[in-house]
Amino acid sequence: MAKQRVDGEDRGSIQLxxxxxxxxxxxxxALLEKMNIGFDYVYVDQLQGEEKEQALExxxxxxxxxxxxxxxxxxxxxxxxxxxDEIKEAIDTV
Amino acid sequence: MPxxxxxxxxxxxxxxxASGYNLxxxxxxxxxxxxxxxxxxxxxxxxxxPCRLSEGDKWKDMDIICPCDxxxxxxxxxxxxxxxxxxxxxxARGEKKFEPVPERRFSSQEKKALSPLDSLGQKKNLAxxxxxxxxxxxxxxxxxxxxxxxxxxxxxxxFEMFF
Numbered sequence: 001m002a003k004q005r006v007d008g009e010d011r012g013s014i015q016l017x018x019x020x021x022x023x024x025x026x027x028x029x030a031l032l033e034k035m036n037i038g039f040d041y042v043y044v045d046q047l048q049g050e051e052k053e054q055a056l057e058x059x060x061x062x063x064x065x066x067x068x069x070x071x072x073x074x075x076x077x078x079x080x081x082x083x084x085d086e087i088k089e090a091i092d093t094v
Numbered sequence: 095m096p097x098x099x100x101x102x103x104x105x106x107x108x109x110x111x112a113s114g115y116n117l118x119x120x121x122x123x124x125x126x127x128x129x130x131x132x133x134x135x136x137x138x139x140x141x142x143x144p145c146r147l148s149e150g151d152k153w154k155d156m157d158i159i160c161p162c163d164x165x166x167x168x169x170x171x172x173x174x175x176x177x178x179x180x181x182x183x184x185x186a187r188g189e190k191k192f193e194p195v196p197e198r199r200f201s202s203q204e205k206k207a208l209s210p211l212d213s214l215g216q217k218k219n220l221a222x223x224x225x226x227x228x229x230x231x232x233x234x235x236x237x238x239x240x241x242x243x244x245x246x247x248x249x250x251x252x253f254e255m256f257f
Contacts, residue, residue: 019144019145019146019147020133021129021130021131021133021134021144021145022130022144022145022177023123023126023127023130023144023145023177023178024145024177024178024194025145026126044147045147045148056147065197065199065200066147067146067197067199068145068146068147080196080197081194081196082194083194
């Protein structure tokens with residue numbers, strides 16, 4: 001699946017699953033950019049076929065309701081929704 | 095604001111005011127949501143929630159076509175709907191901030207209307223079936239559901255037989 005990379009400080013694996021039309025997803029992406037952190041993101045609504053299935057499988061593993069944004073931090077924790085404090089805490093402590 | 099965004103913004107604002115709902119007063123935020131609604135309208139043929147993943151099948155997405163079936167509950171409980179296009183009186187007046195709302199969709203506690211069997215059984219005792227608007231809860235007793243909900247302006251296909 002083609003994820004986009006945003007370069008920044010390497011804080012380990014940070015994967016953002018988002019929708020291109022979603023304001024809360026945009027805010028989450030902007031927050032990570034403001035923190036100058038390197039991360040990968042994918043707009044699931046713009047994927048097709050197998051790529052989309054694969055992305056949904058990945059999201060559901062962490063978030064069964066498959067809502068967006070879902071931010072998987074270090075492959076250990078998933079922050080669901082734009083929760084600024086939780087996102088910062090997950091990146092700092094997980 | 096591009097014309098089509100302004101047009102939809104004006105329409106949503108007017109409809110909201112006419113039926114007792116409040117659009118979010120954060121205009122930049124609402125503008126982004128409306129752009130998302132327009133993208134979905136063009137992409138799927140209906141304006142499904144910009145903050146939820148559509149399946150591209152109108153029947154499967156019926157509950158998340160804006161205004162979604164969950165708007166009123168979320169506005170009451172959290173002060174805004176899931177995407178925060180609509181907000182409560184308190185949020186609109188600036189007395190409370192709007193925040194991310196947890197996804198209510200797919201939760202098992204969702205109340206279902208009576209089963210068709212029950213509806214048929216019940217209907218025998220009623221002069222008319224009772225139709226319920228799944229968006230705002232409006233009830234009416236008549237042979238067919240109205241073309242448009244007189245309260246929240248949802249389309250006919252958002253009605254279910256309640257009794």
